[in-house]
Amino acid sequence: MKLFSRIYGSGKDIIIIHGLFGMSDNWATFAKRLSQKFKVHCVDIRNHGNSPHSIFFDYDFISEDIINYINQNNIYKPHMLGHSLGGKVVMKLVLEKKNIFDKSIVIDIAPKEYDISFHQFLLEKISKLRLENYTSRNQIESDLLKSLKNKAITQFILKNLKRDNERFLWRFNLSVLKDNLKKISHANFCKGVSDIDIMFVKGENSDYIDSKDLNRIRNHFSNSKFCEISNAGHWVHAENPNDLYDEIISFL
Incomplete structure (x- = not known):
């Protein structure tokens, strides 16, 4: 790689x-x-x-x-x-x-x-966002902030958000991070x-x-x-x- x-x-x-x-x-x-x-x-x-x-x-x-x-x-x-x-x-x-x-x-x-409980919590909240349903970054930020209740962490996670044509995507590999969190x-x-x-x-x-x-x-x-x-x-x-x-x- x-x-x-x-x-x-x-x-x-x-x-x-x-x-x-x-x-x-x-x-x-x-x-x-x-x-x-x-x-x-x-x-x-x-x-x-x-x-x-x-x-x-x-x-x-x-x-x-x-x-x-x-x-x-x-x-x-x-x-x-x-x-x-x-x-x-x-x-x-x-x-x-x-x-x-x-x-x-x-x-x-x-x-x-x-302990990985906090990172599991983050991944759970991120996974619940259906990015295909959003048309603006502000909407995603608003909903993620409601879930995380922490502006600094919300901003940190949102640095990973990118737009590909009309779609929003995460830069990190969400499913793989969830599956392998225990390993790290x-x-x-x-x-x-x-x-x-x-x-x-x-x-x-x-x-x-x-x-x-x-x-x-x-x-x-x-x-x-x-x-x-x-x-x-x-x-x-x-x-x-x-x-x-x-x-x-x-x-x-």
Whole structure:
């Protein structure tokens, strides 16, 4: 599978991997800033954004896609940056293929299994929208907001809405995400130890990483570093991009 990507700047390569329901465009503003010092590759993982759809969706397939992307683009020892689901992909890659990567960054995710009830709720509400019955984006936004009762999450999901001629479509592969959600909740790939330099970033207001996770991280990543970004929740890059940028530049 050939992944879609947005590439900015020149120099040492850094590959950014987004999270569930995300896409490369979510990272465009941050990537453009990073591109002052690096060649930044924002990829769309399979079944997201502008990348191809497939019935197969788990960490093995996503990781293989990233390795193929590196080979297709003749990239040598890139830095890796992954957010949420993308962070788990980075963990898997640097555990299994550490010799082909340089310093890496995992944003607001730990090597553990997460409860999927909220994501199941999102997928259920999204599935109930019959896009063929809508004639405007505003109508879809209004109905989704009534269901989700959260404007920020509604706007995040709607970034995936596209119009093809007279039809509205989701960029993500809705049915495959529903069928494979359990497969991406776990961290069964976390076996062994990687000594790669890796920084785990936590949003101050996020509960995705807690104090109990630090030992688990150290057990698998012997050269791990931790930092907390103030005034930020799970979407650290959107809520406090300045502090995140400073931490990344200092680390790399």
